Amino acid sequence: MKNPGVKRSIIYALLIAGAIAMLMPFFWMVTTALKTPPEATTMPPVWIPEVLQWSNFVEAWNTAPFARYFLNSFFISITCTVLEVITAILAAYAFAKMQFFGKNVLFVILLGTMMIPGEVLLIPNFLTLSKLGWINTYKALIIPWIASVFAIFLVRQFFMTIPEELWEAARIDGCSRLRYLFQIMVPLAKPAIVTIALFKFIGSWNAFLWVLIMTNTSAMRTVPVGLSFFVSDVGTDYHLLMAASTFAMLPVLIIFLAAQKQFIQGIARVGIKG
Numbered sequence: 061m062k063n064p065g066v067k068r069s070i071i072y073a074l075l076i077a078g079a080i081a082m083l084m085p086f087f088w089m090v091t092t093a094l095k096t097p098p099e100a101t102t103m104p105p106v107w108i109p110e111v112l113q114w115s116n117f118v119e120a121w122n123t124a125p126f127a128r129y130f131l132n133s134f135f136i137s138i139t140c141t142v143l144e145v146i147t148a149i150l151a152a153y154a155f156a157k158m159q160f161f162g163k164n165v166l167f168v169i170l171l172g173t174m175m176i177p178g179e180v181l182l183i184p185n186f187l188t189l190s191k192l193g194w195i196n197t198y199k200a201l202i203i204p205w206i207a208s209v210f211a212i213f214l215v216r217q218f219f220m221t222i223p224e225e226l227w228e229a230a231r232i233d234g235c236s237r238l239r240y241l242f243q244i245m246v247p248l249a250k251p252a253i254v255t256i257a258l259f260k261f262i263g264s265w266n267a268f269l270w271v272l273i274m275t276n277t278s279a280m281r282t283v284p285v286g287l288s289f290f291v292s293d294v295g296t297d298y299h300l301l302m303a304a305s306t307f308a309m310l311p312v313l314i315i316f317l318a319a320q321k322q323f324i325q326g327i328a329r330v331g332i333k334g
Contacts, residue, residue, distance in 0.1 A: 093117065093302035100298040113299065120290075120303040125278055129286035134311075136201050136282060137264035143206035144260050145253060151207075152215035153241050157227065167216075174209050179269075186273060200274045201282075205264065211256040218252035219245060262312050283308045 088107075092100050093116055095109040120126075154160070155167050185204060194200040222245060230240045246253065268284045275281055281289070287308055291301060 089302045090306055092299060093306045095299050097297065097299055100302070116299050116303040117307060120300040121307070123300060124286060124290045124304075126283070126286065126304070126307075128279060129281055129283045130311075132280060133265055133282040133284075136198065136267075137261050139198075139202050140205050140264045141257050141260045143202070144208050144211055145257050147207045148211035148215050148256055149241070149246060149249075149253070151212045152219050153237075153245065155212070156216045156219035157224075157245075158237075170209050171213065182269070182273065189274065195274060196276050196280050198280075201271060201280075204270075205267075208256070208260065211260065214256055215249060215252050218249045222248055258316065261315060265312050 091107060091109065094112045094114065095106065095116075096111075096113055099106045099109050155163060189195060189200045189204075194203075226244060227240060230244060235243075265282075266284055267282065268288070271282050271285045272288070275285065278286070278289075287304055290304055
């Protein structure tokens with residue numbers, strides 16, 4: 061196409077159409093959360109409610125113990141995120157900057173574990189934690205998820221792009237490896253660290269199957285699991301379902317919008333040096 065302006069217009073039109081298609085389900089969810097029960101089920105569908113029913117959010121919140129669900133989700137997600145970031149930084153530094161016997165072989169084996177489907181490990185992990193007496197405890201929801209091969213790989217690739225001369229200069233000044241790691245390398249790798257933290261928080265917040273299997277009381281449920289029980293409790297009250305779904309996704313949306321700049325930088329700047 062010779063005219064660059066026409067080509068650019070077509071690309072923008074396609075991108076806008078794609079964005080609208082992606083946003084429509086969220087728009088429908090939010091508007092349905094503000095409808096009356098008849099408006100939520102009427103056909104043809106009503107896109108914009110005549111009167112915004114803000115009380116639907118209060119009613120949905122009071123129908124189930126969402127305060128407990130949110131407390132559990134925040135505690136588990138934040139704890140898992142912090143611990144995974146720490147383990148990823150330490151392991152990534154070892155694989156990127158330290159020399160030890162079998163380093164490359166061990167790293168390849170570590171990457172190979174990513175090919176094992178998580179569902180295959182559900183029964184063995186459940187049996188192990190059951191013997192430890194961890195069923196329906198925070199330990200079962202946190203400890204198995206404090207390390208991630210993907211996080212180690214991502215941070216390691218970023219660390220590989222940092223010049224070795226920095227360590228030589230720091231060592232001349234009497235800097236230890238641990239101090240060098242946390243005072244020099246970690247600030248330089250901030251985009252990658254923010255990226256893995258964001259991935260981990262979202263993954264922990266949205267975790268469903270593992271939490272469903274490992275918990276058996278409402279006091280230990282997280283938001284996704286609590287929302288699934290809420291669906292069966294309220295039945296066809298779609299306005300309440302959409303209200304609960306809306307405030308269930310708000311924390312993740314807010315965190316992503318706040319960290320999206322660092323997230324994009326982390327994805328764009330991670331090197332592929334091996």
